[in-house]
Amino acid sequence: MNHLSLIxxxxxxxxxxxxxxxxxxxxSPIIFIALIAVVAYLSQLNNDKVHVISVLDESNLVKDIFESxxxxxxxxxxxNMTLEEAKALSKESNAYGLxxxxxxxxVKMASNHITFYSEESPSLTVISDLERQLGNKLTNxxxxxNKVDIAMINASKVRVNIAQESFEGEKTSKTDSFAKLAFGIAAGYLLFMFIIIYGNMIxxxxxxxxxxxxxxxxxSSVKPIQLMLGKIIGTxxxxxxxxxIWIVLSTVLMVVVSAFIGIDISKVQTPQQELMQQAMETPELNMKVQEAIIAFYNLPLANLVVAFVFFFIGGYLLYSSLYAAIGAAVDNETDTQQFMMPIIMxxxxxxxxxxxxxxxxxxxxVSTVFSFIPLxxxxxxxxxxxxxxxxxxxLLSLLILVGSFIFTVWFAAKIYRVGILMYGKKASYKELIKWIKY
Amino acid sequence: MSNLLEVNKVSKNFGDFKALNNVSIAVPKGSIFGLLGPNGAGKTTLIRIVNQITMPDVGTVHLDGVSLNEQHIKDIGYLPEERGLYKSMKVGEQALYLAQLKGLSKAEARMRLKYWFDRLEIGDWWNKKIQELSKGMAQKIQFVVTVLHQPKLLIFDEPFSGFDPINANLIKDEILRLREDGATVIFSTHRMESVEELCDDIALINKSNKILGGKLIDIKRQYKINTYEVGIRVNDKEYLRQELTEKFSVSEANFKTLEDELKLNIKLKDGHKPNDLLNYLTTKGDVSHFVELIPSVNDIFIKTVKNN
Structure with missing residues (x-):
């Protein structure tokens, strides 16, 4: 034990x-944050730019919707301008498009009559914005x-939000599901990254x-298995x-950068997000945020944290003992490729x-079965x-995981014990199986 | 005299390959024991078994009368042939780490390291990284680390490789001194002159079997060839050569002399005594050289391995 702690x-x-x-x-965090800041800055530049769009409305239907x-x-x-003249004028005035x-x-066939002309392909947000406005107007x-009262329609609209509840009385919602998904993917991805980075290090x-x-x-001083475990734990x-350190540093930097440079990093958005937001009315957005926060607290947090710790450790140890065995089986890093596949897959x-x-x-x-298979x-x-x-x-899954971890450590230790003293011999799978019998 | 290490009928297989076959050796306390054999004979496997790196398939190993166990790790110091140190670690830190793995406390290790570093005049290397040192310098550190915990049994596999003659000599003297202090040394090498010089006992392993073993002096006696190197001053060398050839089996000898002597190796026939030869020779001329030829370890090694 004393040896293990020394190692x-x-x-x-x-x-x-x-x-x-x-x-x-x-x-890493500096580069990461710098990258985000640059992206934020650039997209802000983009946002600050005022698009001038020329409009030639020969239908006289939609003129009034365009508010700058x-x-x-x-x-x-x-x-009274022809299309050609309008194009030339737009180009001359350096407009974003026409x-x-x-x-x-x-009106139903309106789509066939509307065209956007521009020097370069226009941005997705601009087009969808126009489409939304035109669509609304034309629908109206x-x-x-058809003599339908718009006010009546608006008044009679019903929004349905199905409340979800399990038989045990646990309430959930769509936003809850989204939070769950986000948590699951974050946890799974974190484990994945951790295994790849630090497994390689081992x-x-x-x-x-x-x-x-x-x-x-x-x-000659310690048992191979002690050395292997020591390596895995130490690494x-x-x-x-x-x-x-990454998390702390990133957070601090994020705060510092957004405070001093004045770029609100939380506002960095992908076009998709923007589209989604546009689709939602503003008051609803506020509600969504609230809902998300509530959803987060609705997660079975205690279970999640405990399970995260155990499955994370179990999964990581399982993979890292395999990495250690590979390290023992080869002479240099270039030989590791053939053994990496079965781990990465x-x-x-x-x-x-x-x-x-x-x-x-x-x-x-499928989900259930694969949540029991140890790898x-x-x-x-x-x-x-x-x-x-x-x-x-x-518990069963964890038990299987622990069991296979013990088996893998035993197996890896066998390969390790023989492999570390083998020089120059190129290890094949056949060779490895022989080693286990030594 | 009791034995410190007794290896009894040990066999070890790696798959289909037999690395050791029923090998027994006994290393007397306080001796320097030469473990010899051609490359791939099984010496390293035997050494690894003694170090508990590999386990024997059959057979027993006793150290100081006790069956080999984990407690013995601190009683053995091992300098493997394939050796090295962590390249990017500092000398001092590394030596402390390795010493602690052998069971020394940090304070004790630091004290002893200071003693050894001063002794070998390498004190100012403490904060250097191994990659900044030459191979010979690193070997010195490695030697210190091997002997630092004052083990009862020291196992050196090719200890002099990588050393210049001065440092090789320094290390040799240190090994002899450690023996005087009570350590027992197992010494595996292909340098027969150092075996000749240092070893009391030897074992020769070839193709997984021990083919020769015992006190070096006994083995030499066993292998003596009843041959004498002779130098004699005579007027007619060819005549005497002819005469001797008829009586004994004779071959040319080569050694340095002051005059132009007849130089021969003369093998006695059964029943003849050296004095008979000497007496006969004195009647022929002035004998300037008369030495019994003792087989060298090198000769014995080559002869037994070839015959095997």
Missing amino acids: IKREYLTKVKNKSFIIMTVL SEKTTYNLFEN LHVDKISD INLKK MRSVIEEKTSRIIEVII SLAGITQFA PLMLAVYIGIFTVIEDPHGT TSPVVMLMRIPFGVPLWQQ
């Missing part, structure tokens, strides 16, 4: 004191023509001991340290199943748990 300490300290580790730890806003200025042309509404005989015209550190030929000296602690599979199947049907056969269970189960998984299933 853990050394592994941890060498990792943490390593120059490139320190640089990565400090630099801070983002867009509409420049209405007179109807919206041409031809004479419309049948149509309604009026593997490299095993290879380093082989190439520096210190391994035999160490092995994981270094990983947790790095992650924690189940991991990818787990993430895909998590994203595609669990969302669709969190308690379906995929940590990720899939973590994604399922927010949707409420019976305790016995969680």
